[in-house]
Amino acid sequence: MSLFEDVPSQTLDRPLRVAILGCSGSIGTQALDVCRLHADKIQVVGLSVFSSCEKLVHAQREFHVPHVVVANATHKDDPVLTELPDTCDLRFGPDAVRRLATLPEVDCVLVAVVGEAGIGACYDALAADKIVACANKEALVSGGDLLMPMVKPGKLIPVDSEHSAIFQCLRGERHSELSRIWLTCSGGPFLGKTKSELADVTPEQALAHPSWSMGPKITIDSATLMNKGLEVLEAHHLFDVPVDAIEVLIQPQSRIHSMVEFVDGSVIAQLGPSDMRIPIQLAFSYPDRWESPATSVDFCQEVPLQFSQPDMTTFKCLALAFEAGRTGGTLPCAMNAANEIANAAFRKKNLSFLGIPEVVEQVMNRTDVEHVESLEQLEDVDRLARKRAETIIGGLEV
Incomplete structure (x- = not known):
């Protein structure tokens, strides 16, 4: 099964270049936290939001991201977007989100958009031979029959805590x-x-x-x-x-x-x-493991597990x-x-x-x-x- 064939340790002589689709949501913001913790290992080169322009601008300025997208084109005149530097490529609409997943300078795409919007992005990223860190359930629920035959070893890493486990x-x-x-x-x-x-x-x-x-x-x-x-x-x-x-x-x-x-x-x-940053980080580091972003569990102090x-x-x-x-x-x-x-x-x-x-x-x-x-x-x-x-x-x- 291609998902589990041996994958060699990362040998990049540079940081992993990631695009985070849905950077203002719960998974996206925690992914940015992982990027902060491992700034020597990760470079954010693409970000998208649906309509949270203020959060997009804040993240772009912090990480100096060259490509950003607002999926909801009705927000193209939001005043906060004028704070983006001239060197930043700003685009709008769902097609621009899918384009972000295929940019030549992107190594790994974190698909953290909610709902059916993630299916096309996963499809395009896999077709472009990117690593897909999939945090979008609906992509596989609706499109698994299409997506899974496209998967090569080490190219689809689940982000849900259960599937990562x-x-x-x-x-x-x-x-x-x-x-x-x-x-x-x-x-x-x-x-x-x-x-x-x-x-x-x-x-x-x-x-x-x-x-x-x-x-x-x-x-x-x-x-x-x-x-x-x-x-x-x-x-x-x-x-x-x-x-x-x-x-x-x-x-x-x-x-x-x-x-x-x-x-x-x-x-x-x-x-x-119970910290989503752990599976997010593993999707970026796989097949390697990096220092944990979370506090370890003291199992001696844990209450009994129930089932x-x-x-x-x-x-x-x-x-x-x-x-x-x-x-x-x-x-x-x-x-x-x-x-x-x-x-x-x-x-x-x-x-x-x-x-x-x-x-x-x-x-x-x-x-x-x-x-x-x-x-x-x-x-x-x-x-x-x-x-x-x-x-x-x-x-x-x-």
């Missing part, structure tokens, strides 16, 4: 001897709640994640367990295993980031701090993701698009928490499933699923 656990092992993957999950802020208790929860309550610091969209997905469902599908593509060979395991302390089990019953786990099964009846988004993964084709793309619309509607208080899986399920039921053939096809599926989700939400009571 699995990636590390499988390193040097025989894929044919893998029995199953244990994909761990904190359980989110509503662990143990019943459906009736979830009926009236607010976005503010759902955004209070107990373990991780993430962006609002991903945090809501964590609360519904859709985030874990997306990760199941991502793991299915990354590690070439059937969906039903992946077990979701609730581990509320978020110390075990995932585990792999082999045919002889042996289990290898990756443990450590339990997820409640896929109450948290139906997880069950829907498994269903989409078993069916395959374009259904995961439609599921993902519907979830993005429902997630946003809940954050705007236009949809109830329990309405999220209801919308997703209705869109899935109305989707005509096809084999994945092209990016253009996935764009059409995504567009139709979003439109259907908006129509359904318009007919539901909050």
